[in-house]
Amino acid sequence: MSSGKDKKKGGIIGKSFQKMRRRLTVTGAGEGIDGISASGSTGNLEKIGQEAGINCAVTEYYGVSKKGHAPYNPRKKNQDAIIMLEEPKTNSLVLCTLDGHGEQGDHVAQWFREKLPKNMFGHPLWATNLQVAVTEAIAKVEKELLKFYKIDTEFSGTTLSMAIIRDNHLTGVNIGDSRVILARDDPATPTPAENAVDNEATGLAAVEITLDHKPDTPEEKARIIAAGGRVFAVQYDDGIDGPPRVWLGHTDIPGLAMARSLGDVVAHSAGVISDPDFTEFDLDPKTDKFLVVATDGLWEFITNEETVKMVESNRTPAEAVDVLVTEAGTRWMQEEQVIDDTSIIVANLFGYKAS
Numbered sequence: 001m002s003s004g005k006d007k008k009k010g011g012i013i014g015k016s017f018q019k020m021r022r023r024l025t026v027t028g029a030g031e032g033i034d035g036i037s038a039s040g041s042t043g044n045l046e047k048i049g050q051e052a053g054i055n056c057a058v059t060e061y062y063g064v065s066k067k068g069h070a071p072y073n074p075r076k077k078n079q080d081a082i083i084m085l086e087e088p089k090t091n092s093l094v095l096c097t098l099d100g101h102g103e104q105g106d107h108v109a110q111w112f113r114e115k116l117p118k119n120m121f122g123h124p125l126w127a128t129n130l131q132v133a134v135t136e137a138i139a140k141v142e143k144e145l146l147k148f149y150k151i152d153t154e155f156s157g158t159t160l161s162m163a164i165i166r167d168n169h170l171t172g173v174n175i176g177d178s179r180v181i182l183a184r185d186d187p188a189t190p191t192p193a194e195n196a197v198d199n200e201a202t203g204l205a206a207v208e209i210t211l212d213h214k215p216d217t218p219e220e221k222a223r224i225i226a227a228g229g230r231v232f233a234v235q236y237d238d239g240i241d242g243p244p245r246v247w248l249g250h251t252d253i254p255g256l257a258m259a260r261s262l263g264d265v266v267a268h269s270a271g272v273i274s275d276p277d278f279t280e281f282d283l284d285p286k287t288d289k290f291l292v293v294a295t296d297g298l299w300e301f302i303t304n305e306e307t308v309k310m311v312e313s314n315r316t317p318a319e320a321v322d323v324l325v326t327e328a329g330t331r332w333m334q335e336e337q338v339i340d341d342t343s344i345i346v347a348n349l350f351g352y353k354a355s
Helices: 016-020 105-121 130-147 193-199 218-226 304-312 317-336
Strands: 045-051 058-066 080-087 092-101 160-166 169-175 179-185 204-208 230-235 241-247 254-256 277-282 288-294 342-349
Touching: 058 080, 058 092, 058 317, 080 105, 080 342, 092 105, 092 288, 092 342, 105 130, 130 160, 130 169, 130 277, 160 179, 160 288, 169 179, 179 304, 204 304, 218 230, 288 304, 288 317, 304 317, 317 342
Parallel strands: none
Antiparallel strands: 045 058, 058 342, 080 092, 092 160, 160 169, 169 277, 179 204, 179 288, 230 241, 241 254, 288 342
């Protein structure tokens, strides 16, 4: 029986390329571990942006999903996906990022992108009980996915992080380690002296709307262990550990770097679940400035606070997203020599920075 103190040199995680992707999810043993296109890369870059066409707290939004870089996988596909849809009947806006992983991760993320909105909007409780409607829609779409033989979900899955804005009410939904944050005007937060001229003491604070489902979070770890799974980080020869991962009790698979996900049949047998967490409250037009919804391609090396400062320093959501994507890619290359797929949505609230 392996323990968290063991050095993992054998198997797929001991291969030389694995050190280059120690921050990424380890699932499956095939060379298509990050998704390979049979005829070159697909889904390299997707950009969506517009002014809100409904009368809710969001006045302008913009999103990008950009393929990462893996030198060991020149035909790598973008396994992320984004959802940005308005639902006029309930005056709702859905902003969502999906971070697929494993050989079929891109197909899993696209499955939810294509099917989840219809199932949410068509749920009989969509207008009256958002949490029940979203929970049941997610469960239904996942159940249909697991029955669809053309997508192998044994070692593949996706995260889901979503902000639903209805009128001035925000509902945060999370499964996995993508994230939603809110920038809030907080006078108690001083602006650094070197930025005082440019930012004039705006004091925007980063408020974490969703909670990352990491395997070493006490509640998540207890559930995994109770189900017979194990939680530990891979230890490499250079002494640098990867993130805590979920493993079966009797063998070193699948190495999932999150405690909740959609799909991932093998990981679910070790205590990983697909239940969403919710956060709900009314947005305040006096203090709340913008939302950021993103996969961990952003969050791995850029903090919530840094993200808020970068967005604040740009005039439009489009400019802010482009800066964030570029900076995230730079930091990934500096730290890991690979770049994770990165999806980022920025949504301005209550006319923030509107000309």
